[in-house]
Amino acid sequence: MTEKIEEEPVIENDDLLGGCEFESTDDIEVPKSLIDQVIGQEHAVEIIKKAATQRRHVMMIGTPGTGKSMLARAMAELLPKEELQDVLVYHNLEDANNPKIRVLPAGKGKEIVTIQKEEARRRAQARNTLLILIIFSIVIYATLVGQFIWGIIAAAMIFMALKYIMPREDMLVPKLLVSNSDKERAPFTDATGAHAGALLGDVRHDPFQSGGLETPSHERVEAGAIHKSHKGVLFIDEINTLRIESQQQLLTALQEKEYAITGQSERSSGAMVKTDPVPCDFIMVAAGNLDAMAGMHPALRSRIKGYGYEIYMRDTMDDTPENRQKLVRFVAQEVKKDGKIPPFDKSAVAEIIREAKRRTGRKNKLSLILRDLGGLVRVAGDIATAEGAKITTAEHVLRAKSMARSVEQQLADQYLEHRRDYKFFKNEGEEIGRVNGLAVIGDSGVMLPILAEVTPTQSKSEGHVIATGMLQDIAKEAVQNVSAIIKKVTGKDISNKDVHIQFIGTYEGVEGDSASISIATAVVSALEDIPVDQRVAMTGSLSVRGDVLPVGGVTHKIEAAVKAGVKTVIIPKANMDDVLIEEKYKDMVKIIPASTIEDVFEHSLRGIKKERFLDKIKNFASVGIGILDIDKPTVS
Ligand SMILES: Nc1ncnc2c1ncn2[C@@H]1O[C@H](COP(=O)(O)OP(=O)(O)OP(=O)(O)O)[C@@H](O)[C@H]1O
Numbered sequence: 265m266t267e268k269i270e271e272e273p274v275i276e277n278d279d280l281l282g283g284c285e286f287e288s289t290d291d292i293e294v295p296k297s298l299i300d301q302v303i304g305q306e307h308a309v310e311i312i313k314k315a316a317t318q319r320r321h322v323m324m325i326g327t328p329g330t331g332k333s334m335l336a337r338a339m340a341e342l343l344p345k346e347e348l349q350d351v352l353v354y355h356n357l358e359d360a361n362n363p364k365i366r367v368l369p370a371g372k373g374k375e376i377v378t379i380q381k382e383e384a385r386r387r388a389q390a391r392n393t394l395l396i397l398i399i400f401s402i403v404i405y406a407t408l409v410g411q412f413i414w415g416i417i418a419a420a421m422i423f424m425a426l427k428y429i430m431p432r433e434d435m436l437v438p439k440l441l442v443s444n445s446d447k448e449r450a451p452f453t454d455a456t457g458a459h460a461g462a463l464l465g466d467v468r469h470d471p472f473q474s475g476g477l478e479t480p481s482h483e484r485v486e487a488g489a490i491h492k493s494h495k496g497v498l499f500i501d502e503i504n505t506l507r508i509e510s511q512q513q514l515l516t517a518l519q520e521k522e523y524a525i526t527g528q529s530e531r532s533s534g535a536m537v538k539t540d541p542v543p544c545d546f547i548m549v550a551a552g553n554l555d556a557m558a559g560m561h562p563a564l565r566s567r568i569k570g571y572g573y574e575i576y577m578r579d580t581m582d583d584t585p586e587n588r589q590k591l592v593r594f595v596a597q598e599v600k601k602d603g604k605i606p607p608f609d610k611s612a613v614a615e616i617i618r619e620a621k622r623r624t625g626r627k628n629k630l631s632l633i634l635r636d637l638g639g640l641v642r643v644a645g646d647i648a649t650a651e652g653a654k655i656t657t658a659e660h661v662l663r664a665k666s667m668a669r670s671v672e673q674q675l676a677d678q679y680l681e682h683r684r685d686y687k688f689f690k691n692e693g694e695e696i697g698r699v700n701g702l703a704v705i706g707d708s709g710v711m712l713p714i715l716a717e718v719t720p721t722q723s724k725s726e727g728h729v730i731a732t733g734m735l736q737d738i739a740k741e742a743v744q745n746v747s748a749i750i751k752k753v754t755g756k757d758i759s760n761k762d763v764h765i766q767f768i769g770t771y772e773g774v775e776g777d778s779a780s781i782s783i784a785t786a787v788v789s790a791l792e793d794i795p796v797d798q799r800v801a802m803t804g805s806l807s808v809r810g811d812v813l814p815v816g817g818v819t820h821k822i823e824a825a826v827k828a829g830v831k832t833v834i835i836p837k838a839n840m841d842d843v844l845i846e847e848k849y850k851d852m853v854k855i856i857p858a859s860t861i862e863d864v865f866e867h868s869l870r871g872i873k874k875e876r877f878l879d880k881i882k883n884f885a886s887v888g889i890g891i892l893d894i895d896k897p898t899v900s
Pocket residue numbers: 301302303304305327328329330331332333334335501551594598632633634635636638
């Protein structure tokens with residue numbers, strides 16, 4: 265059974281705002297602490313709070329832009345600042361290559377360095393005065409005895425000798441390696457993509473290693489991110505990109521809570537120097553996507569797991585009035601954070617929330633990929649600013665949406681333009697074995713024509729599915745699924761035929777497992793000689809029983825079909841509530857829900873043979889096919 269889509273109710277702005285009353289986002293209160301600003305990740309917030317009190321490590325896995333670094337920053341805000349410490353590094357009189365470390369309460373380090381510097385300056389002044397006096401006395405004495413030249417030479421030699429023998433004042437001044445004076449909160453260090461030196465500390469190379477010109481080794485010691493985040497939070501995103509040795513060293517630092525600093529480059533004079541252990545008692549917050557876990561050193565992962573928490577970030581939240589209200593606050597937060605863009609009025613905020621719904625591609629959900637949504641807020645605000653507007657309106661947001669398109673969207677549009685130029689798409693007439701399939705690249709849709717040809721097999725044993733383009737495995741699976749249905753319905757065994765399938769113009773990045781119903785239709789059309797209506801495009805997954813299963817990205821796919829000039833789009837019935845196409849496309853397309861492959865054939869096949877074929881299918885449906893139930897609902 266098929267049915268025409270009900271006109272999607274237009275959601276009023278007030279509903280979209282979840283009942284929030286305000287004139288502009290300036291009226292909305294933004295929480296002071298970062299942790300209270302986090303939206304939609306309640307589970308993560310709870311764990312972060314717990315981990316901060318218990319000083320536990322955390323690993324966050326999830327899509328970029330869902331607030332992982334924001335949560336890590338928020339965690340640093342929750343840590344007590346009373347515990348903060350300064351770290352000083354001193355020259356070691358016995359072994360210059362082993363600088364000494366001293367740990368003091370926050371603020372004391374800076375005080376000591378200032379005092380010592382002042383003392384050193386006074387000592388240097390006194391020494392220089394003494395030197396000048398000695399030199400003058402020698403020169404005057406030599407002049408009096410008529411040996412001026414010898415006097416100058418003697419003065420120069422004495423000057424050099426004394427300079428060499430007398431201890432250098434800067435040797436005695438410690439270096440402030442880690443400073444926490446005047447810090448309002450515990451340190452937060454982002455070591456994402458840091459090389460070994462930046463992460464673990466380093467000792468700089470000294471080109472002048474003798475002759476009184478050398479820089480004292482303790483002066484060349486630099487703290488790493490692990491030391492700077494002592495008593496605070498060390499955040500590393502994409503943890504898997506960190507070299508395995510660095511991960512191992514990080515693990516040691518985590519276990520020991522102190523880590524000596526040495527030169528990281530073997531050829532540098534810094535490699536000779538190794539300090540006493542420097543404290544690094546940090547909380548580690550590691551982040552990444554699911555791949556990150558695979559690339560992570562198992563011991564490091566197990567350390568975090570054993571001494572902390574793992575969090576999986578959410579990509580969406582339920583579309584409830586409370587959550588819509590949170591998004592209203594999100595817009596207010598982003599406007600405030602930016603500081604330069606004008607506030608948003610109700611219509612503009614509603615448009616952002618509408619976009620948050622659209623971006624999920626799922627019914628009753630709101631997107632939590634808030635960095636991207638924040639980007640839209642900023643572009644809309646910038647457009648308003650450029651116009652000199654005092655307030656950002658829905659019109660600015662709509663313009664921002666067409667300006668701030670993702671690379672995938674731009675690529676898809678370019679692809680469409682290119683295909684249209686060369687008439688790759690057909691959007692009218694009928695053709696045997698040709699179907700307008702729909703696919704997604706990233707967050708954008710593309711129309712993907714699919715051609716099928718069925719020929720007697722060349723092989724002696726059995727027929728083959730020969731697919732070209734990048735979606736070969738999917739094509740084979742779809743043909744396998746449909747072959748059972750075809751066999752029952754038409755009595756034809758396609759296992760003794762070669763089925764050729766071509767995806768026209770596929771390229772890297774196209775996701776295609778939602779092409780199953782298109783492939784099935786193309787194959788049936790070719791096999792039975794029934795033309796396909798080219799004004800129709802379709803998307804849907806297929807079970808071996810002929811059920812049409814839900815897929816992802818229907819909104820983007822429908823919009824792509826409309827852009828390609830198609831008038832009717834068949835989608836899985838289960839996806840009907842996920843359709844959130846833009847207002848401007850609504851009157852341009854008829855959306856037909858399909859729950860079985862029979863529905864798909866009904867709306868896409870044409871010609872006189874169609875009815876007979878559909879009758880056969882109906883019979884088959886009433887009898888049932890009773891074949892293996894291996895279908896599993898997949899969302900592509
Ligand atoms: N859950 C959230 N609540 C409020 N704002 C958010 C949330 N998620 C993201 N944002 C906004 O997006 C910005 C970027 O998010 P953030 O850098 O924390 O994402 P991320 O998950 O760490 O991404 P990546 O892994 O790419 O670093 C934040 O500064 C904030 O403005």
